[in-house]
Every structure is written in structure tokens, then in C-alpha cells.
Amino acid sequence: MGRLVYSYLSSLDGYIADATGGFAWARPDEQVLGFINGVERDVSTYLYGRRIYELMTGWETDPDIATQSPQSAEFAAIWQRADKIVFSRTLNDVATQRTRIEREFDRATVQAIKDGIDGDLAVSGATLAASAFRLGLIDEVQVFVSPMLAGGGQRMFPDGLSQRLALRGERRFANGMVWLRYEVLH
Template sequence: MRSVTYSMGVSLDGYIVGPNGDFNWTDPDEEIFRFWIDQIRGVGVHLLGRRLYETMLYWETADQDPTLDESDREWTALWNPLPKVVFSKTLSEVQGNARLASGSLAAEIERLRAEPGEGDIAIGGATLAAEAAEAGLIDEYQVMVHPVLVGGGIPYFPHGGRRVDLELVETRTFGSKVVHLRHRVVRQGGAYPVAGAPLT
């Protein structure tokens, strides 16, 4: 069964965006950008909230820029054809290889898990990930921890949620001292929640 992963850059105090909306401290150097390129190869479909979708729209036309470097072109070649599902109450249409979600997040994930296909189901954006976490739908938390304290903003982890036991499966420290942590959710009996079913 395809795994649901939540992967973002995060400050040491746990935020993906600072209190003023800034996240330039997550800008990757060449080593980290190469890591993200390798990671996206393992994704089969990407679920996005509106804000992240709009941020990533840049890549839809980035390859038209003659000054784009080789790594950016490689990312664009992988990102643009990747199927995407956008969750939004305000958008009426989306661009590229994306579609607006027709059902709830839980229903979309259940349907994607049941379909034939390879690659992870990646979730992008804290609001969408918080909803998935509350429903017990995330299988792996992948954080790129940056050595900075931003003092507030949008947290990577939802506050006030239930306890989730994790197993550390991978770590990597980059030359910039950014640390990647990959944790797998420990499921009792290996069971996945069913859309609409109460959590136990």
C-alpha cells in the first residue's frame, strides 16, 4: 500500500514559516536541492493546499527562462508532470498536471491508496498535513531541520493533537549543518483508518 508522507523544511523551534510569513531560511543550497530532487523521484502524487500550490506555480513556466541552471531544469522536468491534487475552497481551476480535489482529504487518500500506482502520496502544506495527522493518515514525517529559531509562525506539527508513536528510520546531516530526520508512524497491528471512521 502506498505511503502518505509529510515533508517540509522546518526551523529548530518547529515552524515552516516565520511570524512575518518569511521562509527564506529554507532556501536550499546545491547539496540539499539535489536531495529534494532525489526525494521527488519517489513521489507518485502530491497533495497540496492552496498556498503551497500557488507558491509552486513558479515551476510551471520556469523552464522558459534561458538562465535556469541544470538542477532547476531537472527539478522542473520531474515536478511539472507529477500528478497533483489541490485542496481549496476558493480556487475554481488549477494549472498544469493538477486537479481540484472532489472529496474530503481522507476520501482522496483512501481512493489513491486503492488505485494501482507507484510512489508515495506526498502531502505539502501545514494545514492540509494537520488534517491528515488528525485523521491518522500520515505514515511518515520527514523534516529538514534548519539551524535557526524564528520564534513563531506556522508550525510543522499541529498543536493539541493526539499522541503518535514514531520510529526513526533515517538521519542525514548536510554540509550546511541542516539535519534531515525521517520518522515512520508506528501502527498497532498495521491497520490504516477508514475514511469517516472514528479514531481509536
């Protein structure tokens, strides 16, 4: 059975995008991207909402993205190798291989996916992750904290969420980012 991991790059004050929707301040450098690649190798399936899926498709559909650096090329290969499930009521077609659409994000569907894989699942998108938290499905949280105070925008965690966590790993990077890995205590 796989673990469901919620991982994101965030500002120190907990935003994944600022008030203008920008997140360039969270762009990982080569050291951080290399570490991300090591973490992502264990992911066999990505769970996405429509918007984050459409943002991520470039890792397969735009060859220029992978040529930015050796670490970018490695991430593109990791991402393309994994299965992707997009939870959307409006998306009719997918632009990438190994991708399917599910209409409802519910406990039974996600638990069946978790039970049926050997690797980890990664949930991306704050809205989808909030639903997974409310359903008690998230097993681990990983945060790449950027040395930035965004001051507003899209929060990584929903308001009203109360959850006990246990620190299981940490790492500092030369660019000032810090990676934190927490087990969700049920």
C-alpha cells in the same frame, strides 16, 4: 499502494514560516536540493492545499526558476512529471498540467488515491497535513531541519498532535541542515 509522506523544511523550533511569513532561511543549497530530488523521485502524486499549490506552480509556469541551477532544473522536471491534487473549496482553475481539484479532504478520498497509485504521495501544507494526521493517513514524516530558530510563525505540526514515530533515516549537510525520516507508528 502508495505511502503518504509529509515532508517540509523547518526551523529547529518547528516553524515552516516565521512570524512575517518568510522562509528564506530554509532555502536549500545545491547539496540539499540534490538530496531532495533523490527523495522526490519516488513521489507520483502531490496533495496540496490552495496556498501551497499556488506557491509551487512556478516550477512549471516560470521557466526562470528551473534555470537557477542544474538541481533546480531537475526538481522542476520531477515536479512536472507528477500528478497534483489540490484540495480547495475556492479554487476554480489550475495553472499546471496533470493537476485536478478536489473539494473535500476526507479519509475515503485520500485512501482511494493511496490505493490507486504505485509511487508515494506527498502532502504539503501544514493545514492539509494536520487534517491527514487527524485522519490517521500519514505514513512517514520527513523534516529538513534548518539551523535557525524562527521564534514564531506557522508551525509544521498542529498543537495537540500526539503521535509515536520511529527514526528510519538521517543525513547531515555541509550547510548545517539535517534530514530526518520517521515512520508513523499506528
